[in-house]
Amino acid sequence: MRFRGGPVLGIESSCDETSAAIVSDRRVLGHVILSQDAHAVFGGVVPEIAARQHLVHIDEVVAQALDEARIRPAELTGVGVTAGPGLVGALLVGLNWAKGFGYALSIPVIGVHHMEAHLFANSLESHDATPPFVALLISGGHTLLLHAPAWGRYELLGSTRDDAVGEAFDKVARRIGLGFPGGPEIERLARKGDAGTYSLPRRMLSGRDAPGDPAWFDFSFSGLKTAASRLMAAIEKGDEKDIDAARPHVAAEFQEAVIEVLTAKTMRAVEHTGCRRVLLGGGVARNGPLRERLAACLEPDGRLFAPSPRLSTDNAAMVARLAEHRLAGGEVDGLDLNADPRLPFPGLFSSTPDRSEAR
Numbered sequence: 001m002r003f004r005g006g007p008v009l010g011i012e013s014s015c016d017e018t019s020a021a022i023v024s025d026r027r028v029l030g031h032v033i034l035s036q037d038a039h040a041v042f043g044g045v046v047p048e049i050a051a052r053q054h055l056v057h058i059d060e061v062v063a064q065a066l067d068e069a070r071i072r073p074a075e076l077t078g079v080g081v082t083a084g085p086g087l088v089g090a091l092l093v094g095l096n097w098a099k100g101f102g103y104a105l106s107i108p109v110i111g112v113h114h115m116e117a118h119l120f121a122n123s124l125e126s127h128d129a130t131p132p133f134v135a136l137l138i139s140g141g142h143t144l145l146l147h148a149p150a151w152g153r154y155e156l157l158g159s160t161r162d163d164a165v166g167e168a169f170d171k172v173a174r175r176i177g178l179g180f181p182g183g184p185e186i187e188r189l190a191r192k193g194d195a196g197t198y199s200l201p202r203r204m205l206s207g208r209d210a211p212g213d214p215a216w217f218d219f220s221f222s223g224l225k226t227a228a229s230r231l232m233a234a235i236e237k238g239d240e241k242d243i244d245a246a247r248p249h250v251a252a253e254f255q256e257a258v259i260e261v262l263t264a265k266t267m268r269a270v271e272h273t274g275c276r277r278v279l280l281g282g283g284v285a286r287n288g289p290l291r292e293r294l295a296a297c298l299e300p301d302g303r304l305f306a307p308s309p310r311l312s313t314d315n316a317a318m319v320a321r322l323a324e325h326r327l328a329g330g331e332v333d334g335l336d337l338n339a340d341p342r343l344p345f346p347g348l349f350s351s352t353p354d355r356s357e358a359r
């Protein structure tokens with residue numbers, strides 16, 4: 001089955017967003033994102049609930065997206081679906097739905113990598129968000145610093161050695177007494193506080209690191225998370241009213257520590273590669289102060305590409321866009337396409353021997 005160009009349906013169900021979109025020649029014709037709110041009371045995503053919720057909503061989400069696009073199923077020319085990484089039960093709902101739909105319509109189906117799709121979100125809004133570029137992909141499950149000389153070829157420069165940056169935002173938010181997801185809550189509270197009132201560590205940013213050290217591009221957020229928790233414990237020994245007054249300062253200092261590390265490592269990648277175009281992707285890319293800092297660091301001759309907020313967090317438009325790109329390149333999957341919770345990033349390579357394992 002060959003792709004002949006035209007509207008592509010994208011399906012995303014790797015975590016707690018059920019989403020469908022129709023994209024044609026980089027234009028989003030219809031796009032529906034249903035964020036499951038059933039997880040909020042648990043302070044994190046419950047895999048079993050996520051899978052069941054996808055199953056309940058996927059039909060209506062696709063129908064709404066088609067409606068919005070004013071497209072009949074028979075007009076679709078391909079289907080793209082997130083095949084991993086993610087929660088396996090959640091992934092399987094979208095994947096099986098997409099395979100059944102593609103088979104029924106006799107149109108090609110392709111499985112895509114969720115984090116590569118985050119990268120492609122940029123190309124829906126900026127036609128010049130093309131390689132070569134440095135990419136910082138920051139989400140609830142991943143923290144990746146890449147250099148892309150071409151689409152589909154990604155040099156791994158750095159990644160997290162423990163927690164993903166979004167995970168740190170979520171856990172610290174919970175410790176401060178904020179809701180889930182924690183990133184937007186911390187950003188909001190931090191506006192009322194001052195970074196520097198307290199001091200939290202900037203891990204893997206020691207003055208002793210040098211280019212060529214394995215630590216030069218890598219991240220670590222677990223120590224920062226623990227330090228924030230210890231700081232809260234110390235503050236909680238004081239008066240109730242002092243605890244309330246301290247929360248915004250802790251949020252601001254935590255956010256500042258994250259921004260300093262992410263910005264410094266990204267700028268190291270820019271120096272190392274000589275490439276002054278940086279693409280952001282993933283839910284944490286929504287963070288306003290982070291975007292402002294990175295954009296300022298890249299001035300005057302560099303450029304930051306960052307998707308609009310709706311296209312930064314999980315969505316199906318980015319999946320449809322990547323599917324469109326790969327289908328146009330002649331790729332297609334068979335009915336044996338399976339969900340892989342640890343799907344390796346396609347085209348990932350490393351120039352340093354100790355990074356040869358694909359993450």
Ligand code: KG4
Binds near residue numbers: 141170283287312
């Ligand atoms: O990409 P995404 O929607 O899902 C995953 O693939 O993980 O990312 C979700 C993550 C969550 O950890 C959430 O707290 C974080 O993105 N996030 C933010 C902001 N908005 C969402 N982190 C910092 N600042 C934000 N404004």
Ligand code: ZN
Binds near residue numbers: 283314
């Ligand atoms: Zn994501």
